[in-house]
Amino acid sequence: MKTRITELFGIEHPIIQGGMHYVGFAEMAAAVSNAGGLGIITGLTQPTAEKLAAEIARCRTMTDKPFGVNLTFLPGLASPDYPGYIKAIIDGGVKIVETAGNNPVKWLPILKENGIKVIHKCTSVRHSLKAESIGCDAVSVDGFECGGHPGEDDVPNFILLPRAAEELTIPFVASGGVANGKQLVAALAMGAEGVNMGTRFIATVEAPVHINVKNAIVAASELDTRLVMRPLRNTERVLNNAAVERLLAKEKELGDAITIQDILPEVAGVYPKIMTDGTMEAGAWSCGMVVGLIHDIPTCKQLIDGIMADAHAIISDRLARFAA
Numbered sequence: 196m197k198t199r200i201t202e203l204f205g206i207e208h209p210i211i212q213g214g215m216h217y218v219g220f221a222e223m224a225a226a227v228s229n230a231g232g233l234g235i236i237t238g239l240t241q242p243t244a245e246k247l248a249a250e251i252a253r254c255r256t257m258t259d260k261p262f263g264v265n266l267t268f269l270p271g272l273a274s275p276d277y278p279g280y281i282k283a284i285i286d287g288g289v290k291i292v293e294t295a296g297n298n299p300v301k302w303l304p305i306l307k308e309n310g311i312k313v314i315h316k317c318t319s320v321r322h323s324l325k326a327e328s329i330g331c332d333a334v335s336v337d338g339f340e341c342g343g344h345p346g347e348d349d350v351p352n353f354i355l356l357p358r359a360a361e362e363l364t365i366p367f368v369a370s371g372g373v374a375n376g377k378q379l380v381a382a383l384a385m386g387a388e389g390v391n392m393g394t395r396f397i398a399t400v401e402a403p404v405h406i407n408v409k410n411a412i413v414a415a416s417e418l419d420t421r422l423v424m425r426p427l428r429n430t431e432r433v434l435n436n437a438a439v440e441r442l443l444a445k446e447k448e449l450g451d452a453i454t455i456q457d458i459l460p461e462v463a464g465v466y467p468k469i470m471t472d473g474t475m476e477a478g479a480w481s482c483g484m485v486v487g488l489i490h491d492i493p494t495c496k497q498l499i500d501g502i503m504a505d506a507h508a509i510i511s512d513r514l515a516r517f518a519a
C-alpha cells in the first residue's frame with residue numbers, strides 16, 4: 196500500500212511502532228522494520244547518549260530497513276542530554292526521528308540540516324498545526340484512547356482525525372487505539388496516511404519485555420485502563436493494578452494539593468520492574484484502551500501482514516460493495 200507516509204519514510208506498509216519506554220529497544224524496532232513497518236528505538240530509555248549510539252548500532256546489525264528514534268521532550272525540570280542524543284542519532288545515520296512531549300522547534304534545524312525527517316506526536320489540532328508551521332514533515336495524531344500521555348483535551352480519534360484532516364497540509368498518522376485492519380481502513384477514510392501503534396506491539400513475540408506484560412495485555416479488556424496524574428496536568432493512561440488504585444486514592448484524598456512527590460512510589464523507576472522483571476503490581480505503566488482488542492501474541496510480521504491483508508480485503512470487498 197502506498198501512502199504519503201510510506202513514501203516519506205521509504206517503508207512498505209503505513210504502520211509505525213511508536214516510541215515506548217523500556218519496550219523500544221533494538222529488538223522491537225528491528226522486528227517492526229523487518230516486517231515492513233517503521234520500528235522506533237526509544238531514545239530516553241538509554242541512560243546516556245553513548246548507550247543510544249550502541250543501541251542504534253545494534254539495531255543496524257538486525258535490519259537493513261529504515262528505522263527511527265523517539266526523542267521525548269519531557270515537561271518540567273528533568274533535562275536529559277538532548278544534544279548528545281541528537282549527535283548519536285546523526286552519527287548513527289538514522290534518518291527518521293519521532294518527537295513527542297514539548298515543542299521540538301529548538302532541535303529542528305540540526306535534524307533537518309542532517310536530512311532527518313521528523314514526525315511529531317500531538318494530541319490536538321492546534322499542536323499539529325504548530326508542528327506543521329515549524330517545519331515537521333508529518334504528525335502522529337494521538338487520540339484520547341491512546342496509551343501513554345493523551346494530553347488534557349480528551350478528544351477521541353473519531354473526532355480528532357477528521358478535524359486534523361480539515362486543517363493539516365502535511366501527512367498524519369492515526370495514533371491511539373489501533374490494533375487491526377478495520378481501524379487502518381477507518382483511519383485512511385478519516386484522512387490519515389497510516390497508523391501508529393504502541394500497546395498492540397507490546398503483545399508480540401519479539402517485544403523485549405517480560406511475558407507477564409504480554410499476558411496482562413491479552414487478559415485485559417477495554418474497561419481496564421485508568422487516567423492518572425490528571426491533577427498534575429500530566430495525564431497518563433495506564434493499565435489498572437493495585438499501585439494505580441493506590442495512586443488514584445491519593446489523588447482523591449489530596450485533591451489539587453497533590454504533588455509529584457506524593458506519588459513517586461507509584462511512578463518513579465517503575466518501567467524496568469514491570470517491563471524487564473515482570474513485577475506487574477510495581478507501579479503505573481502506560482497502556483491503551485486498545486487492550487480490549489488484543490487477544491493474541493503474534494510475531495510482528497504476522498501482525499502487520501494480518502493487518503494489511505484485512506485492510507486490503509475490506510477496501511476491495513466490503514467497501515467496494517457500498518460504492519456499487
Ligand SMILES: Cc1cc2nc3c(=O)[nH]c(=O)nc-3n(C[C@H](O)[C@H](O)[C@H](O)COP(=O)(O)O)c2cc1C
Nearest residue numbers: 213214215216295341342343371372393394481483
Ligand atoms: C508502555 C508504553 C510506553 C510509552 N512510552 C512512550 C515514550 O517514552 N515516548 C513517547 O513519545 N510515547 C510513548 N508511548 C506512546 C506510544 O508511542 C504511542 O503513541 C501510543 O502507545 C499509542 O496508543 P496505543 O497504545 O493505543 O496504540 C508509550 C506507550 C506505551 C504503551
